[in-house]
Amino acid sequence: MNPNEPTPNSNPNTENTGVPPTPPAESAPEPPTPFAPESSTPVTPNIVSTPDETPTPITTAPLTPGGEPPKALVSDNPAPKSITLNNGAKKPKTGLILTIILIVIILIGGGYFAYNWWQNNQTSNDTKKSPNADTTTTSADLSQLSDALKAKLQGTSPSISKTSSAQVGPSYQATDADFYTNPSLGSDVLGVTYGGDASTANANLATITSVLGDENFTKTAGSIDTSSTDPTYSVELYSSKDVACSLSYDTSTVETPTDFAVALDLECSNVADYADNVSTIKPLATAYLDFLAKGTTETAGAPSIGTPTISDSKTADYKTAEATISSPLAATGGASGLFYQTPDGTWHFFKAAQSETNCSDYNTDDLKKAYLGNTCYDSVNTTESTVQL
Numbered sequence: 001m002n003p004n005e006p007t008p009n010s011n012p013n014t015e016n017t018g019v020p021p022t023p024p025a026e027s028a029p030e031p032p033t034p035f036a037p038e039s040s041t042p043v044t045p046n047i048v049s050t051p052d053e054t055p056t057p058i059t060t061a062p063l064t065p066g067g068e069p070p071k072a073l074v075s076d077n078p079a080p081k082s083i084t085l086n087n088g089a090k091k092p093k094t095g096l097i098l099t100i101i102l103i104v105i106i107l108i109g110g111g112y113f114a115y116n117w118w119q120n121n122q123t124s125n126d127t128k129k130s131p132n133a134d135t136t137t138t139s140a141d142l143s144q145l146s147d148a149l150k151a152k153l154q155g156t157s158p159s160i161s162k163t164s165s166a167q168v169g170p171s172y173q174a175t176d177a178d179f180y181t182n183p184s185l186g187s188d189v190l191g192v193t194y195g196g197d198a199s200t201a202n203a204n205l206a207t208i209t210s211v212l213g214d215e216n217f218t219k220t221a222g223s224i225d226t227s228s229t230d231p232t233y234s235v236e237l238y239s240s241k242d243v244a245c246s247l248s249y250d251t252s253t254v255e256t257p258t259d260f261a262v263a264l265d266l267e268c269s270n271v272a273d274y275a276d277n278v279s280t281i282k283p284l285a286t287a288y289l290d291f292l293a294k295g296t297t298e299t300a301g302a303p304s305i306g307t308p309t310i311s312d313s314k315t316a317d318y319k320t321a322e323a324t325i326s327s328p329l330a331a332t333g334g335a336s337g338l339f340y341q342t343p344d345g346t347w348h349f350f351k352a353a354q355s356e357t358n359c360s361d362y363n364t365d366d367l368k369k370a371y372l373g374n375t376c377y378d379s380v381n382t383t384e385s386t387v388q389l
Helices: 094-129 142-150 198-214 271-294 365-370
Strands: 046-048 056-058 159-162 188-196 218-222 233-239 243-250 262-270 309-312 319-326 335-341 347-353 375-378 383-386
Touching: 142 159, 142 188, 142 198, 142 262, 188 198, 198 243, 198 262, 243 271, 262 271, 271 319, 271 335, 271 347, 335 365
Parallel strands: none
Antiparallel strands: 046 056, 159 188, 188 262, 218 233, 233 243, 243 262, 309 319, 319 335, 335 347, 375 383
16 A cells, blocks of 8 residues: 555544545645655665766665656756866966067057157158258268259269279378278279369369368368469368368479469269278288388378279189279379288288399299299399299
8 A cells, every 4th residue: 555645534534434434625736845765775876978068966865655757857957067176276377478568568669669760750841840940960961062062063063973093083191090091992982173264263162162161071181282383182081970072283284384284183982982992902911011110211291092902813712903002192003002811811011112123133932833834033143034933
């Protein structure tokens, strides 16, 4: 018998009259309650787990006498998703810190460029606002200098060409050099040439010196004398931060005092075009100045050494070089300086020659090796020969 079903005559409010009792009114069914097992031994639940949810216990009730198999009792409320705890430890914030640093760097860099742009824009605007703003650079380039001269010269006009063996350009002494030199071959050179009467030459001379002063040039050497009626040649050297010039005044072609004529010449080159020559000539100039220091010849100031021609000797590891040596204030001429390099890389000055060298001058092993096979003059046999070991 099912203990939950009522037994006959068990209702205390019903008399035993032999008449069946009136069935009680039906009431709404109560929700099922979890079944509690009669045994005190706990029942191990079956666990059904899913990837995203905490396993939900399913409790199975034991069979009841004469009843149907019990259904699984499942909670209507699903279990919360699993949460992994790390005992209160905070996640590292390295990524966040790096992001903040990157943002700060970008902001600083952007601010720097924005400020520079603003400064440049302000300068440009200020220049545009002032119609009388001075746009002259602190040092004129060749084109600017040419334009400044063109409108003022009489009987001549400036032109820009290339330096060559015939037009070597002005002498210039670099700030870190103890010698003068010319610009490299093929460099731009501004030239002004006038040949004519003294009055026009003197007017052009005054114009040139005035323009050079306006363009921030400084006279560095020499002096021009226009007062003498004797044949003479004089030269002045000028330089600015970017350009070097030589200005010569020549009356040496005058035949008679009544046929007074002047050759006026201006040459200018960019300072930057001297750099290669200065670098190449430095060891040659050192050798030449060392040679002069050992002798008794007095020199007037730093020499001018032209663009050298360097050649490999027939003997391995030897080289020779030839360059014009003169005074930076000289009109023309000078001597041909002969140099040679030994296997240790040192340059030596041989001699300044204005004609073919005597074979007897090659009187050391290094000289003979350096100039092996070169033409020389055999003064003993009065014939041309070559250098031999």
